Amino acid sequence: MKKNFLAGLLSGIGSSILIFAIVGTLYVMADGKIKGYNNNNTQIEEAQEEEQPALKAAEYKQIMDKLIFLEMLVDNYYLEDVDPKVFADGIYKGFIASLDDPYSTYYTAEEYKALMESSSGVYHGIGATVSQNTKTGVVTIVKPFKNGPAYEAGLLPGDIIYMVEGEEVTGVDLTEVVSKMKGKEGTKVRISVLREGETKPMEFTITRKKIEVPTIDYKMLEDKIGYIVISEFDEVTVLQFKEAIDDLESKGMKGLVIDVRNNPGGLLDSVCKMLDRILPKGLLVYTEDKYGNREEELAKDSIKLEVPLAVIINGNSASASEIFAGAVQDYGIGTIVGTTSFGKGIVQKVIPLTDGTAVKLTISKYFTPKGRNIHGTGITPDIEVELDEEVQKLVEIPFEKDTQLQEAIKVVKKNMKSK
Numbered sequence: 516m517k518k519n520f521l522a523g524l525l526s527g528i529g530s531s532i533l534i535f536a537i538v539g540t541l542y543v544m545a546d547g548k549i550k551g552y553n554n555n556n557t558q559i560e561e562a563q564e565e566e567q568p569a570l571k572a573a574e575y576k577q578i579m580d581k582l583i584f585l586e587m588l589v590d591n592y593y594l595e596d597v598d599p600k601v602f603a604d605g606i607y608k609g610f611i612a613s614l615d616d617p618y619s620t621y622y623t624a625e626e627y628k629a630l631m632e633s634s635s636g637v638y639h640g641i642g643a644t645v646s647q648n649t650k651t652g653v654v655t656i657v658k659p660f661k662n663g664p665a666y667e668a669g670l671l672p673g674d675i676i677y678m679v680e681g682e683e684v685t686g687v688d689l690t691e692v693v694s695k696m697k698g699k700e701g702t703k704v705r706i707s708v709l710r711e712g713e714t715k716p717m718e719f720t721i722t723r724k725k726i727e728v729p730t731i732d733y734k735m736l737e738d739k740i741g742y743i744v745i746s747e748f749d750e751v752t753v754l755q756f757k758e759a760i761d762d763l764e765s766k767g768m769k770g771l772v773i774d775v776r777n778n779p780g781g782l783l784d785s786v787c788k789m790l791d792r793i794l795p796k797g798l799l800v801y802t803e804d805k806y807g808n809r810e811e812e813l814a815k816d817s818i819k820l821e822v823p824l825a826v827i828i829n830g831n832s833a834s835a836s837e838i839f840a841g842a843v844q845d846y847g848i849g850t851i852v853g854t855t856s857f858g859k860g861i862v863q864k865v866i867p868l869t870d871g872t873a874v875k876l877t878i879s880k881y882f883t884p885k886g887r888n889i890h891g892t893g894i895t896p897d898i899e900v901e902l903d904e905e906v907q908k909l910v911e912i913p914f915e916k917d918t919q920l921q922e923a924i925k926v927v928k929k930n931m932k933s934k
Contacts, residue, residue, distance in 0.1 A: 616877050617649040618863050620688045624871035629694040640697040641665040642726045646779055652686030657777045657831050668721045673908050677716050678707035698723050731755035739769040740927055748781030748835040753788045770927035774827045780834025787812040790842050793820040800838050802862050802879040823930035824849030825923035833857035840894045841883035851896040852923045860890030
């Protein structure tokens with residue numbers, strides 16, 4: 516039964532790969548149509564043959580024969596029974612994993628659904644921002660959301676997530692790790708973390724809750740200086756950001772500090788709409804794919820920020836956060852304060868497939884308005900300020916101990932006086 520399943524599966528994969536090898540950039544969309552793009556990125560109805568090396572049919576047969584043989588070994592010798600779906604998912608995940616790109620991955624239907632929930636700003640889980648070191652695969656708690664399940668259970672910034680439900684997660688795709696921590700509201704998840712100063716893993720059992728990601732928090736500080744914290748760039752963030760600026764301006768704001776520390780990024784469309792609110796008309800960011808095709812994102816309206824600005828970044832400010840800080844820096848409308856950002860200057864595209872699964876692939880590099888690609892290097896702040904080490908481990912940093920925020924306020928005050 517299993518052999519028939521795998522043989523059929525591999526035969527289908529082999530046919531698909533042979534087709535894929537001669538048509539260039541093809542993908543199956545959720546509507547079931549196959550679409551292709553030529554080097555000018557214009558849609559074509561019939562894909563044309565490309566002159567590029569492709570595996571020979573004999574090589575595909577060798578791959579498929581070996582997989583069928585491995586499946587036979589598992590069937591005959593492996594202690595446990597294996598669901599045929601596990602073989603299929605393993606092949607798909609392994610195929611994309613072979614790219615050796617930490618940002619490209621295959622999503623099962625369940626994982627893709629979880630991904631869509633998280634990007635909308637509402638999901639069920641433990642309530643924490645996490646990040647993954649692309650070199651070591653270590654997954655770390657960046658910040659538990661205040662009053663969320665992770666916060667209430669006692670998880671702290673810097674905790675290394677070692678196991679989820681008894682399975683080690685180091686090196687596992689970050690989306691898959693996050694998916695394991697999500698689940699129905701009221702259900703429990705077991706998480707083991709490694710914490711500095713502790714000799715053994717710490718065990719936590721956390722009850723999942725509905726999480727509405729607090730993507731924007733803002734208030735007016737002394738001297739009419741507005742302060743906006745952006746934790747992620749989700750769909751809900753755009754309107755929240757505009758409302759925050761409008762409200763602060765209506766209260767007589769004379770300067771503004773925007774904080775994207777520990778912000779892992781989010782949606783390109785969202786960050787561009789937010790930049791459009793504070794920058795003059797012009798180029799915000801552009802991307803280039805493997806063929807040299809360039810796509811530009813522009814600020815289109817005439818509304819711009821009229822008060823002095825500072826943006827705070829740190830080593831956990833990544834992707835969309837770096838697009839935000841990079842555009843502000845290139846236009847010279849604000850001062851970047853803090854420490855060098857994460858350094859993720861590449862763009863991924865999530866491609867939904869007809870069976871409810873999806874593939875995320877790195878498809879292009881992005882560049883700041885002045886043509887900087889910061890992948891691997893990050894955004895260097897105009898004014899470098901470190902936080903004290905003990906302060907970095909706190910969920911909430913006391914205002915008087917936040918040296919980066921204090922410096923940003925100082926810069927804005929100075930520029931307010933010079934206007």
